[in-house]
Amino acid sequence: MTTPLPTASAGLGLRRALLDDLLDAPAGSFDFLECAPDNWIGVGGRYGEALHALSSRHPLTCHGLSLSLGGMAPLDDTFLARTRRFLDQHGVSLYSEHLSYCSDDGHLYDLMPIPFTEEAVHHVAARIRQAQDALGRRIAVENVSYYAAPYQAMAEADFIRAVLDEADCDLLLDVNNIFVNAINHGYDARAFLARMPSARIASYHIAGHYDEADDLKVDTHGAPVKDDVWSLLSLAYEQHGVRPTLLERDFNFPPLAELSAEVQRIRHVQIAHASASVRTTHG
Known part of the structure; x- marks a missing residue:
């Protein structure tokens, strides 16, 4: 049985380097944790016990x-079945993946961008539907950061919207990725x-x-959130509403x-927008 997260909730990434701290964290340090099942399926011993405790x-x-939703190799049915068991075992209400690909006759070094074409829309949407059927749940796909842009017959925003519509899936909106891509590829993040x-x-x-340069930002997940990204998150809440929000930190x-202070800052922004919404409704 899974219970959806409260709309106004702030989470933190579950990383092995943080396990002891997370186990000992004071109550209220975060509302939820997020992990990559790929890194935890089949893990036992101390790490497995810690995951179950958390x-x-x-x-x-x-x-x-x-x-590898954008890849050409068939989806891994065995991995999908193991992922479904993991999600069911831990009562996971939200599962997401990247709108990208990461394998081609073997695993690639990084998440690779998909060409923004109608053909790619149909290809990726079909694979998302297949994944949803295998997992027995809706999934969310994440807009990714990218540095080399393959063929773009469509704007990135049009491509994302077309995939979501055809696959009938949800969106995990990565605000930092919007900011990074906007700088690197010269478009308006707010638009x-x-x-x-x-x-x-x-x-x-x-x-x-x-910040590699004024016109080159690298999505590292290895530093505090920048003020410009906080501002974009606030705008996202204003335009689209408050949703569960995760602070990613990988090293x-x-x-x-x-980290808890950054999680608390998410909460403050959520509360501010929830209060503004109430004032607008009843004003």
Whole structure:
């Protein structure tokens, strides 16, 4: 039995380097945890016990890494079945994957961008529907950061909307990825955000990035969230509504108190927009 997350909730990524801190975290440090099932399926011993302890105390969401929804090789039915068991075992209400691909006769180094074409829309949407059928649930796909842009017959926003419509799936809107891509590829982040379909947004991600140059940002998940990204998150709440929001941090971990402070900042932004919505409704 899964229970949907409260709309106004703020989570933190479950990383092995943080396990001890998460187990000892004071009550209220975060509302939910997110893990990549790819890294935890079949894990036993101390790590497996820690995962079960955390998922018994806190709601768990999952963000996949290796379905390769945009790839050409058939989806891995065995992996999908194992993922479904993992999601059911831990009562996961939200499962997401990347709108990208990561394999081609073997696993690739990174998440690779998909050409923005009608053909790719049909290909990816069919694979998302197949994955949803195998997993027995709706999934959300995430807009990804990319640096080399393959053939683009459509704008990125049009491509994302077309995939969501044809696959009938949800969107995990990564606000940092919007900011990074807007700088790197020269488009307006606010205009892109406005084009995202509110009704399909299941949750948000925010993260830190590295400023390589004024016109080159690298999506590292290894630093505090930048002020410009906080501002874009606030605008996302204003335009599309408050949703569960995850702070991603993958390395360069500070003390948990610093991560919890960023989680608390998410809550403050959510509360501000929830209060504004109430004032607008009853004003």
